[in-house]
Amino acid sequence: MERREIRGAARTGSGGRDVDVMPKWAEVILVPLISLLLAAILSALVILAIGEDPVAAVKMMVEGALGSTYAWGYTLYYATNFMFTGLAVAVAFHARMFNIGGEGQAMIGGLGVALACLYVPWPHWSLGLLGAILAGGLFGAGWALIPAWLQAKRGSHVVITTIMFNFIAASALNYILVNLLKPKGSQDPASARFPEAVHLPTLHELLAPLGINFSKAAPANVSLLVAVAACVLVWALIWRTRLGYEIRAYGQSEPGARYAGISGVRIILISMVISGALAGCMAINNVMGEAERLVLNATEGAGFIGIAVALMGRSHPFGVFLAAILFGFLYQGGAELALWTKIPREMITVIQALVILFTGALDNMVRAPLERIFLAARRGRG
Amino acid sequence: EPALIFDLGGKFDKSFNEAAFNGAEKWAKETGGTYREIEMQSEAQREQALRRFAESGANPIVTMGFAMADPLSAVAPDYPDTKFVVIDVNWLDLPNVRQVSFAEHEGSYLVGMLAAMASKTGTVGFIGGMDVPLIRHFGCGYAQGAKAVNPDVKIVANMTGTTPAAWNDPVKGSELTKAQISQGADVIYAAAGGTGVGVLQTAADEGILSIGVDSNQNHLHPGKVLTSMLKRVDVAVYEAMTAGENVETGVFTMGLKEDGVGYAMDENNAALVTDEMKTKVEEAKAKIIDGSLKVESYYTNDSCPALSF
Amino acid sequence: MTGATLSERRETAAPAIELKGISKAFGPVQANRDISIRVMPGTIHGIIGENGAGKSTLMSILYGFYKADRGEIFIKGRKTEIPDSQAAISAGIGMVFQHFKLVENFTVLENIILGAEDGALLNRSMAKARTELVQLEREYGLNVDPDAVIEEIGVGKQQRVEILKALYRRAEILILDEPTGVLTPAEADQLFRVLGRLRAEGKTIILITHKLREIMEITDTVSVMRRGEMTATVKTAETSPEQLAELMVGRKVLLRVDKAPAKPGAPVLEVENLRVVDEAGVERVKGISLNVRAGEILGIAGVAGNGQSELLEVLGGMRSGRGVLRMRGQVMDPGADGKARRAMGIAHVPEDRQREGLIMGFHAWENVAFGYHDDARYRSGMFMNNRALREDTAAKMERFDVRPPDPWLAAKNFSGGNQQKIVVAREIEQNPALLLVGQPTRGVDIGAIEFIHKQIVALRDAGAAVLLVSVELDEILSLSDRIAVMFDGRIMGERLPGQTDETELGLLMAGMSEAAA
Amino acid sequence: MDFLTILQILDSSVRLATPLLLACLAGLYSERAGIFDIGLEGKMLAAAFLSAAVAAVTGSVWLGLLAGIAASMVLSGLHGLASITFRGNQLISGVAINFLASGLTVLVAQDWFAQGGRTPSLGGDARFTGLTLPFADALAGVPVIGPVYAELISGHSILVYLAVAAVPATWWVLYRTRFGLRLRAVGENPAAVDTAGISVVGLRFAAVAICGLLCGIAGAYLSTALQAGFVKEMTAGRGFIALAALIFAKWRPWQAMWACLLFGVLQAIALRYQNIRLGEITIPVQVMDALPYVLTVVILAGFVGKAIAPRAGGEPYVKER
Numbered sequence A: 001m002e003r004r005e006i007r008g009a010a011r012t013g014s015g016g017r018d019v020d021v022m023p024k025w026a027e028v029i030l031v032p033l034i035s036l037l038l039a040a041i042l043s044a045l046v047i048l049a050i051g052e053d054p055v056a057a058v059k060m061m062v063e064g065a066l067g068s069t070y071a072w073g074y075t076l077y078y079a080t081n082f083m084f085t086g087l088a089v090a091v092a093f094h095a096r097m098f099n100i101g102g103e104g105q106a107m108i109g110g111l112g113v114a115l116a117c118l119y120v121p122w123p124h125w126s127l128g129l130l131g132a133i134l135a136g137g138l139f140g141a142g143w144a145l146i147p148a149w150l151q152a153k154r155g156s157h158v159v160i161t162t163i164m165f166n167f168i169a170a171s172a173l174n175y176i177l178v179n180l181l182k183p184k185g186s187q188d189p190a191s192a193r194f195p196e197a198v199h200l201p202t203l204h205e206l207l208a209p210l211g212i213n214f215s216k217a218a219p220a221n222v223s224l225l226v227a228v229a230a231c232v233l234v235w236a237l238i239w240r241t242r243l244g245y246e247i248r249a250y251g252q253s254e255p256g257a258r259y260a261g262i263s264g265v266r267i268i269l270i271s272m273v274i275s276g277a278l279a280g281c282m283a284i285n286n287v288m289g290e291a292e293r294l295v296l297n298a299t300e301g302a303g304f305i306g307i308a309v310a311l312m313g314r315s316h317p318f319g320v321f322l323a324a325i326l327f328g329f330l331y332q333g334g335a336e337l338a339l340w341t342k343i344p345r346e347m348i349t350v351i352q353a354l355v356i357l358f359t360g361a362l363d364n365m366v367r368a369p370l371e372r373i374f375l376a377a378r379r380g381r382g
Numbered sequence B: 001e002p003a004l005i006f007d008l009g010g011k012f013d014k015s016f017n018e019a020a021f022n023g024a025e026k027w028a029k030e031t032g033g034t035y036r037e038i039e040m041q042s043e044a045q046r047e048q049a050l051r052r053f054a055e056s057g058a059n060p061i062v063t064m065g066f067a068m069a070d071p072l073s074a075v076a077p078d079y080p081d082t083k084f085v086v087i088d089v090n091w092l093d094l095p096n097v098r099q100v101s102f103a104e105h106e107g108s109y110l111v112g113m114l115a116a117m118a119s120k121t122g123t124v125g126f127i128g129g130m131d132v133p134l135i136r137h138f139g140c141g142y143a144q145g146a147k148a149v150n151p152d153v154k155i156v157a158n159m160t161g162t163t164p165a166a167w168n169d170p171v172k173g174s175e176l177t178k179a180q181i182s183q184g185a186d187v188i189y190a191a192a193g194g195t196g197v198g199v200l201q202t203a204a205d206e207g208i209l210s211i212g213v214d215s216n217q218n219h220l221h222p223g224k225v226l227t228s229m230l231k232r233v234d235v236a237v238y239e240a241m242t243a244g245e246n247v248e249t250g251v252f253t254m255g256l257k258e259d260g261v262g263y264a265m266d267e268n269n270a271a272l273v274t275d276e277m278k279t280k281v282e283e284a285k286a287k288i289i290d291g292s293l294k295v296e297s298y299y300t301n302d303s304c305p306a307l308s309f
Numbered sequence C: 001m002t003g004a005t006l007s008e009r010r011e012t013a014a015p016a017i018e019l020k021g022i023s024k025a026f027g028p029v030q031a032n033r034d035i036s037i038r039v040m041p042g043t044i045h046g047i048i049g050e051n052g053a054g055k056s057t058l059m060s061i062l063y064g065f066y067k068a069d070r071g072e073i074f075i076k077g078r079k080t081e082i083p084d085s086q087a088a089i090s091a092g093i094g095m096v097f098q099h100f101k102l103v104e105n106f107t108v109l110e111n112i113i114l115g116a117e118d119g120a121l122l123n124r125s126m127a128k129a130r131t132e133l134v135q136l137e138r139e140y141g142l143n144v145d146p147d148a149v150i151e152e153i154g155v156g157k158q159q160r161v162e163i164l165k166a167l168y169r170r171a172e173i174l175i176l177d178e179p180t181g182v183l184t185p186a187e188a189d190q191l192f193r194v195l196g197r198l199r200a201e202g203k204t205i206i207l208i209t210h211k212l213r214e215i216m217e218i219t220d221t222v223s224v225m226r227r228g229e230m231t232a233t234v235k236t237a238e239t240s241p242e243q244l245a246e247l248m249v250g251r252k253v254l255l256r257v258d259k260a261p262a263k264p265g266a267p268v269l270e271v272e273n274l275r276v277v278d279e280a281g282v283e284r285v286k287g288i289s290l291n292v293r294a295g296e297i298l299g300i301a302g303v304a305g306n307g308q309s310e311l312l313e314v315l316g317g318m319r320s321g322r323g324v325l326r327m328r329g330q331v332m333d334p335g336a337d338g339k340a341r342r343a344m345g346i347a348h349v350p351e352d353r354q355r356e357g358l359i360m361g362f363h364a365w366e367n368v369a370f371g372y373h374d375d376a377r378y379r380s381g382m383f384m385n386n387r388a389l390r391e392d393t394a395a396k397m398e399r400f401d402v403r404p405p406d407p408w409l410a411a412k413n414f415s416g417g418n419q420q421k422i423v424v425a426r427e428i429e430q431n432p433a434l435l436l437v438g439q440p441t442r443g444v445d446i447g448a449i450e451f452i453h454k455q456i457v458a459l460r461d462a463g464a465a466v467l468l469v470s471v472e473l474d475e476i477l478s479l480s481d482r483i484a485v486m487f488d489g490r491i492m493g494e495r496l497p498g499q500t501d502e503t504e505l506g507l508l509m510a511g512m513s514e515a516a517a
Numbered sequence D: 001m002d003f004l005t006i007l008q009i010l011d012s013s014v015r016l017a018t019p020l021l022l023a024c025l026a027g028l029y030s031e032r033a034g035i036f037d038i039g040l041e042g043k044m045l046a047a048a049f050l051s052a053a054v055a056a057v058t059g060s061v062w063l064g065l066l067a068g069i070a071a072s073m074v075l076s077g078l079h080g081l082a083s084i085t086f087r088g089n090q091l092i093s094g095v096a097i098n099f100l101a102s103g104l105t106v107l108v109a110q111d112w113f114a115q116g117g118r119t120p121s122l123g124g125d126a127r128f129t130g131l132t133l134p135f136a137d138a139l140a141g142v143p144v145i146g147p148v149y150a151e152l153i154s155g156h157s158i159l160v161y162l163a164v165a166a167v168p169a170t171w172w173v174l175y176r177t178r179f180g181l182r183l184r185a186v187g188e189n190p191a192a193v194d195t196a197g198i199s200v201v202g203l204r205f206a207a208v209a210i211c212g213l214l215c216g217i218a219g220a221y222l223s224t225a226l227q228a229g230f231v232k233e234m235t236a237g238r239g240f241i242a243l244a245a246l247i248f249a250k251w252r253p254w255q256a257m258w259a260c261l262l263f264g265v266l267q268a269i270a271l272r273y274q275n276i277r278l279g280e281i282t283i284p285v286q287v288m289d290a291l292p293y294v295l296t297v298v299i300l301a302g303f304v305g306k307a308i309a310p311r312a313g314g315e316p317y318v319k320e321r
């Protein structure tokens, strides 16, 4: 039954497929796998073209991203960021809102987390984490609320306003860090370090009691669990709750929603607020969990990668989860590649582009011939 | 084997990181040695890179930029036998770290003097990449130098932007340059990374003078770049690598005295800087070195006596 | 051309169209299976069949919109490849699709010349088309304002544009897919007059319809399709509606609504002086007063676009109006709030099932709660009670004979008739005090029509009030216990079905005052 | 504010608005044909790079321009392949193209020139220079009109005049030619176009190609006219601003020009007036930096109202599966 749900979600994302031609395993596993393979082949060609060894590169990427607990620790750290921003975009997508503002919302969420960590004397990290989730979520939601309100009430296109709000967030944060939050005399445009009490346990600390020796150095931390919980919660919200039902209904048909007595204004506001809150919550990972202080450009484009993650995950939380891990892998594997070979770091961007292209935009190129094969096979049999 | 960790700008940023690269290359060429290097991809990797190099036995590990301070304080204690060198940091308390900071305000002071002397309009410009303390620090020294020459000098100061794109937006750099020109500026000092390329270009196109930063950028537009404020990161890196595992730790400030900063003179700008100008600047330089002239640092109390941000 | 030579030609000449062994599959669905058919020149050839029988598919193949998997097409005896619509147009074929293919925000003229322009610049082709259009309009009595924007004219006019489009391209063979589904009787009559004329000119017409009356009235030959196959082709003169219905559905169909006289009770809905202004600021409903009593069906007749839709929408809570609304004596807010209306016991089958009544991407079981998703039955706390929903859906599908009875299928994968059954099932099974129904059988085949009509009558018999809006006079006359006619936002008059006829209603619908009627 | 300052600000606005305008018109063709394009940024970037690279290598800016257009059109073709031929998701394809351009430009530049992802500086014929329009010098003395003509209108690169000319040209193509009629129709209802016997795929590819052409010019303008070389990520988000302008303009050519000029003016003002002092208080530079964006939102909320996209936009045209 659950599998069917996922297929339903894939429909929402890809514009709807109807009667099944292929078995589910082919749809869910075979198509993405072949697409990934194509992306890999093209990436290898690019690597060859710049005079490097693609086989060694792949080995390095896989090893660097999955080869050790240390590698996993980084992969999962990045994946955590992408889960939050990917979910943020996905939730808004269900209400047919294209929230390009995840970057700004995550930035402002970071401000909320920093304030909560710096100015509240938390007795224990767990309380601090709750407080930070609340603060990050609230700040992110607030930053999304204005474009949402303008869309709902004034019809201002949310795509433009969220783009604008990304720039405005960057300016605001720049001002606040340099003039207000920066400790006096510090040369770094960053907030003070957060107190030890709000240090979030890393996977190393979390898994040690279980007898698992996870790398101490990797930044993956308890936020990962929060992100996974967020995936589950968003799944429940979208596919199980009445609110989720209304969000999806509104997203698919505005006149339909009007007929059913679902208020468009309410859905726009709520979905964008949830979206902004999710983006804002990313800050518990990068700001609270990793840097333990607020730095300029802490988001590093994760808000934009969230768009790709949501699109590739077909706006389904489970899809987002998988896509986030895939991007975490590419990010970390690619970083290792750039760190230890002469391959420039832009190679990661190229690989990401090819993966997005083949698994996301060109997937029909793979699907159509496969469908024909399956159809022919079925005709042959029956 | 020494290692070198570049900051996010990447090793070919035509300024800060590239200077480090040049220093390392010089060392490699002279000694025939090899070194390992990486370019940062993201904030979270700083610690990763440090640990990986430390684990692999690299020594010393040279790192670039103030953003390394924080990860360094987490990593350095774990590897007491490894020597770390960090550029642009001077506030850590770690026994195995060599902290090198530059008195950019002193160098900027000198080029500020040159700017004010070369200016015919009495207005000089400053274009920074982003409004962060380091850039204010540059601007502050520059303004003091200009005012020292001409107390009535008008200083137009601008910042490019607030997103990372601010460091790579030569188009905006151009427009700022034109805006400053229209406000009378005829010498403009750019401390803005890739954006500075646009500043120097437009200044050359419009027939005014510009001042480069970090590396010697005089050659970019011969006869059009008044001078460059040198920040001898290359020297710092070169020295650290040459000293090798025995590099001295502690806090080192490289100012005019240490030849860590300065202004560039070569055949490209020989015609622009008259002997008279040079004499005056050398005079000031001597005074700064002997301590009779003090250039205020923006860092001292987050403010600048000559320029408000 | 005399009648004699014409009929002679019919017998001897090659068929205008001959299809041989056409097959077409959409993925696993076999829409057309080995279909052969001949259409004689100068005739009107009817095609009937249940929803999803494959009629539209077959015609779309002939028009080059779809490509057949197998089979051959002969035009005037010559084998013709039709890989795209361009080829069909050059072969002299024109088609009016079931769902019009018009660019909504273009003018009539722009739509007509699209694809048939003269030269690369518009000015010249527009001027030329304008003159030609005026001539065509005059010739066939198909007048439309060439500069009107499509979305601002009624569906009847839009259809004229589609026909003009085909004529402008000098079509010799005209295919019409369910052309009367959205027309008023007067418009339909006029359409048939035009078709008659075209036939007289020697043009060939293929007419797809669900209305047997039309088949009997105008066609020369009729073909019946079932489940992708052509099951019969007969001369119209040699058949009867009953026989055709049976051929179509595979069983005997009751072609008349069988209902007992109404036993009206107390007023359920009272409307006083309702006014509705639309988004563009135009007053669509201009002070309507009416009431519907328990146990009666009030039918509202009228040409589409005379305010009936807006009336229904206000009553259903989809838009705001001004005036007094009372439900069982209780005053209702005339503002827009679908939820509040449902809470008052009002159920609503909207006019457009695909836009409003259903979420096309939702599973059938999700649609079964649409609008009622806050009901205690379907919820558990803040969650939806999906299990209850699915059980309820399965039961409803069985009771309403929805095919296929698969709650997991997305709404868009049901045919129109079955989609409509899902909506009707949902609304009727609320046991509402008042049921609002708009165009309950638009585009639905006769089997389903029969069923839906039965359900509406049964609800009335159970004591509910029903407000029926339909442009089908047949439907109004056979279902209603009382008939109100709307014109230009006002009610022109009320009649009892037994004491009026189509002519009188038609006059009222055209705005003739009661005195004149 | 004196007259000359106003002129200078407007002059700066024109320069800042030109790449936006070209990209915006590019997007207009594509989106009017029903193909949404958030890959404007990537196409501009690729064109900026290749035009600078080829201009640097050949010494001819015209060859550079051609190369830039070619680069942009290749990416357009990719977008067309994904979203028209294979009916993929247009947003995903656009995102992928942005990533691809961002990575490949630096990668290739590094491999080619080894200057840290830059191209060498361009000089001489490898660069577009300002055109002095006829009589500019002669008229300069005439009050008001003279300076306006000499300072504001004259002296821009030929690409600026091209961009301005593209506005009425686009209007004319869109509303006065057969191609325009079909283009608008295919963005509203591709089925209508298809049943009228016109190829939907062909039309959409044509639109996407024009989009590539204009984005190519926009990119070349950045690196060979405004600048003298390519620097990584030098488009700095202008593709997104152009997209915003397109929505702002409700997909209409003249309005697109006004929207882009508005963005240009707002930015020029913000650049010119950083650190305004109001008595004791200095308005922080960040406030001025954010001002264009804040004002855009205010204008959007206050005056523009709802923008309705071409109805078939973003959805692939699927007849059957």
Ligand SMILES: Nc1ncnc2c1ncn2[C@@H]1O[C@H](COP(=O)(O)OP(=O)(O)OP(=O)(O)O)[C@@H](O)[C@H]1O
Pocket: C026, C027, C029, C030, C031, C049, C050, C051, C052, C053, C054, C055, C056, C057, C058, C098, C415, C416, C417, C445, D319, D320, D321
């Ligand atoms: N575009 C399409 N893609 C996939 N399947 C289709 C498509 N169009 C039709 N079908 C399938 O082909 C079958 C025949 O559909 P068609 O529209 O030809 O029926 P019809 O006889 O015109 O029905 P109606 O009376 O409702 O108009 C349908 O049952 C459907 O399953």
Ligand SMILES: Nc1ncnc2c1ncn2[C@@H]1O[C@H](COP(=O)(O)OP(=O)(O)OP(=O)(O)O)[C@@H](O)[C@H]1O
Pocket: A018, C051, C052, C056, C098, C412, C413, C414, C415, C416, C417, C442, C443, C444, D318, D319, D320, D321
């Ligand atoms: N693009 C499509 N893809 C898949 N199936 C389709 C498509 N278009 C139509 N169908 C299928 O064709 C069948 C009939 O379609 P069609 O649109 O002819 O319905 P209909 O009965 O005519 O409805 P309506 O009366 O609303 O026109 C349905 O089962 C529907 O699922």
Ligand SMILES: [Mg+2]
Pocket: C055, C056, C057, C098, C177
């Ligand atoms: Mg049909």
Ligand SMILES: [Mg+2]
Pocket: C051, C098, C178, C416, C443, C444
């Ligand atoms: Mg139908």
